[in-house]
Amino acid sequence: MSPIAIIALIIGIPSLLLLAYVFVRGSTGLRRYILTRIVLTLPMIFILATMVFFILRILPGDPVSSALGPKGTPEMIQSIRTQLGLNDPLIVQYGRFLWSMVTLRFGNSLVGGHRPIVDEMSERFPATLELIVPASILALLVGVYGGALAAAKRKRALDFSLRIYSVVIYSLPIFWFGLVLQLFFGVRLRWLPISGRIDAVIGTSLKTITNIYSLDALLTGNWPAFFSVLQHLILPTLTLGLILSGVFVRMTRINVIETMQADYIAAARARGIRERVLIYGHALKNAMIPVITLIGLQVAILLAGAVLTETVFSWPGMGSYLVERISARDYTAVQSVITVFAMLVALISLAVDVIYSLVDPRVRY
Amino acid sequence: MTEDILYSIRNLTVEYRTRAGSVQAVDNVSLDIRRGEILGLVGESGCGKSTLGKALMRLHTGPARITNGELWFDGRDLMTLSDREMPDVRGAEIGMVFQDPMTSLNPVQKILDHLTETIHTHEPETSAAAARTRAEELVERLGIRRERLNEYPHQMSGGMRQRVMISLALALRAKLVIADEPTTSLDVIVEAKFLDLLRELQKEFGLTILLITHNIGVVAEVADRVAVMYAARMVEVGDVRDVFADPKHPYTQGLLRSVPNIKLDGGELYKMDGAPPSLLHPPKGCRFHPRCPFAMGICSVEEPSLDAVENDHLASCWLYRDVAVKQEARNG
Ligand SMILES: Nc1ncnc2c1ncn2[C@@H]1O[C@H](COP(=O)(O)OP(=O)(O)OP(=O)(O)O)[C@@H](O)[C@H]1O
Ligand SMILES: [Mg+2]
Numbered sequence: 001m002s003p004i005a006i007i008a009l010i011i012g013i014p015s016l017l018l019l020a021y022v023f024v025r026g027s028t029g030l031r032r033y034i035l036t037r038i039v040l041t042l043p044m045i046f047i048l049a050t051m052v053f054f055i056l057r058i059l060p061g062d063p064v065s066s067a068l069g070p071k072g073t074p075e076m077i078q079s080i081r082t083q084l085g086l087n088d089p090l091i092v093q094y095g096r097f098l099w100s101m102v103t104l105r106f107g108n109s110l111v112g113g114h115r116p117i118v119d120e121m122s123e124r125f126p127a128t129l130e131l132i133v134p135a136s137i138l139a140l141l142v143g144v145y146g147g148a149l150a151a152a153k154r155k156r157a158l159d160f161s162l163r164i165y166s167v168v169i170y171s172l173p174i175f176w177f178g179l180v181l182q183l184f185f186g187v188r189l190r191w192l193p194i195s196g197r198i199d200a201v202i203g204t205s206l207k208t209i210t211n212i213y214s215l216d217a218l219l220t221g222n223w224p225a226f227f228s229v230l231q232h233l234i235l236p237t238l239t240l241g242l243i244l245s246g247v248f249v250r251m252t253r254i255n256v257i258e259t260m261q262a263d264y265i266a267a268a269r270a271r272g273i274r275e276r277v278l279i280y281g282h283a284l285k286n287a288m289i290p291v292i293t294l295i296g297l298q299v300a301i302l303l304a305g306a307v308l309t310e311t312v313f314s315w316p317g318m319g320s321y322l323v324e325r326i327s328a329r330d331y332t333a334v335q336s337v338i339t340v341f342a343m344l345v346a347l348i349s350l351a352v353d354v355i356y357s358l359v360d361p362r363v364r365y
Numbered sequence: 366m367t368e369d370i371l372y373s374i375r376n377l378t379v380e381y382r383t384r385a386g387s388v389q390a391v392d393n394v395s396l397d398i399r400r401g402e403i404l405g406l407v408g409e410s411g412c413g414k415s416t417l418g419k420a421l422m423r424l425h426t427g428p429a430r431i432t433n434g435e436l437w438f439d440g441r442d443l444m445t446l447s448d449r450e451m452p453d454v455r456g457a458e459i460g461m462v463f464q465d466p467m468t469s470l471n472p473v474q475k476i477l478d479h480l481t482e483t484i485h486t487h488e489p490e491t492s493a494a495a496a497r498t499r500a501e502e503l504v505e506r507l508g509i510r511r512e513r514l515n516e517y518p519h520q521m522s523g524g525m526r527q528r529v530m531i532s533l534a535l536a537l538r539a540k541l542v543i544a545d546e547p548t549t550s551l552d553v554i555v556e557a558k559f560l561d562l563l564r565e566l567q568k569e570f571g572l573t574i575l576l577i578t579h580n581i582g583v584v585a586e587v588a589d590r591v592a593v594m595y596a597a598r599m600v601e602v603g604d605v606r607d608v609f610a611d612p613k614h615p616y617t618q619g620l621l622r623s624v625p626n627i628k629l630d631g632g633e634l635y636k637m638d639g640a641p642p643s644l645l646h647p648p649k650g651c652r653f654h655p656r657c658p659f660a661m662g663i664c665s666v667e668e669p670s671l672d673a674v675e676n677d678h679l680a681s682c683w684l685y686r687d688v689a690v691k692q693e694a695r696n697g
Contacts, residue, residue: 262468263463263465263468263469264468264469264470264471264472266424266463266469267461267463267469267470267530267533268471269424269452269455270422270424270455270456270460270461270463271455271456271460271461271483271486271533271536272452272453272454272455272456272457272483272486272487273452273456273482273483273486274452274486277486282471282474285473286471286472286473289473359473360472360473361472361473361517361519362472362517362519
């Protein structure tokens, strides 16, 4: 089985289970809501893909001349362009592109060995997944716990520090923050590697199954590889996760403080329930409901952050792939990556909405 | 007679610090709540009833502060307890039922969990099964089917939720229940049922209830005694029958005359002159004197104390003090 198929299963099976659960247990309203969302999402992805298609062709430069460089003669360029179908009428190219999106085959790269995009993504996508999953978990843990802590210590030193943290970290450029971490932990202290996913030598011993290296190392019991992967993960995860945590700190803090004013908190206090429990139990649970919505909204920012983080840390994921192929004017690759990102954003925010409806007993679509 | 007093409030003052200045929403109030009675606390909106009710559990947060007073509950002064000790009293010995049952239950917590959490907070050693059984028996006693314990608050009607609030106040067999306008948001029929329930609970459990309301009719229906507040002060306290048959304080007289009465044969409803004073700048002396039809010279100078006018019927009004006392007050 190819890695991309395994990844598809890893993402697909839980999503399908979630959907199945909703369709069996959920109300008719919820079912209709999900169908509507899916139906509305498809034209959005279509419009986005179309925009990318035309913008790429308006940009100066093209894949063939940037691959050949100055030594390419006009005749060579023309013959390769014809081979790749770039001399076909735009409308024909557009039709071909749409068909490749619908069938999810994405076509072949226009540069290098002209490999199928699917094969290239099956190496790159797992790397991105390996980065964004721990980064999101870190952002949520720091954000939600920090926000609740700030609310509990409202108007005291810890609260002010956390508020400053949330504003500062949110406004830091990822490039700069990643670079600082690299300089400090990588160059100065020499504790952690600053680029790549795994040590080059240890990497040769790793048998890849899913291309999610940490998972592969676990599955094959390759401990040296596993620890090497973890070491390489620390700095990129910190960069992306901490920068995203700022907005969660703010949201959680505000929502917990607001919820603490609610009547049911006063009523619970009148039953002798302690302040700690009121904040971390009652108020936080209610405050999480709007925060969950925020997770859905942050998915796009998460992916954009991943692109930058991957570039800083030479992390061979979808983001650095996208940047490489934009400069090579590899139309097919860029179109495909952006379409996949769009589908991912749509899928995750739909999943978040469904989870929301399961968490909040009052939500009825 | 002191042994049958459950809660003795002495010289209680509660202050809100606001940007406009500090407001005494409860000003030097003394009141006794007797064991096993339903005491109605009435007064116009904003006179400090809720503030007083919350102060009895030291529930104030934010701008409110108890600046003076003693709160003798069942033989000990709650003012001497630390902030860590207070939660043990709340819910276990004194329960509270709030005005709006729609917002007083946690929307993401099942009814059952409200009850078991309260039980476990005060009795951590109770097993989950035992807590559940207790919750079931309690709500069934209050007329809620036990299956409904698995519901969320939004699935219940207002009347049902108010019963849930009562069950929460009773989960630990509290001696005193403070009910702050518990029926204001209910319709008349549900209200009547709820008041019947309060009566039954009082008899069955020997429960003491402080019933805060601005609805004189509710007090007439269920209360044993009534306390009347005006502008942060207590103006009259007595047996419901005595106070209603023969109100002493001119404010109480006006209040009773302004209640719509079915027996009233078409006559104009009495409307008291003036408006309640701002608590930010209360009038000197008796706070009711600017609106009082019987105001005398002393009323605007000196505050009358709350004293017995007849046996067991207290009022704070100069009309019932003899001249000697008035004179003494003026000179002293
Ligand atoms: N949070 C607050 N901040 C400042 N002042 C307050 C606050 N809450 C109440 N007050 C003041 O305390 C006074 C008494 O309020 P309280 O809620 O105790 O009145 P009440 O008798 O319960 O009125 P109602 O019948 O409307 O419930 C109000 O007039 C108001 O001036
Ligand atoms: Mg009130």
